[in-house]
Amino acid sequence: MQSEFHLHDPVALLADIPARDFETSRPLRLKRGQIGTIVMIYNSETYEVEFTDIQGQTCALLPIPAAKLMRLHHMVEAAA
Secondary structure (H helix, E strand, O other): OOOOOOOOOEEEEOOOEEEEOOOOOOEEEEOOOOEEEEEEEEEOOEEEEEEEOOOOOEEEEEEEEHHHEEEOOOOOOOOO
């Protein structure tokens, strides 16, 4: 089965997920709709996703199941 997600794909969370701050390890809650980037592919079921702040600083970096991710699209495709 081919992976739905690829390295560097922008993704959004489909559910709230607990996380830890990348620098301080304090608890965070990533909210449904939070945007991140795929930075590592473990397998077709799990992806390492980086979440950044508005300045591009990493806030959280964690493995997330594919079922909790939606790939975002920047380009519009022509209809068949």
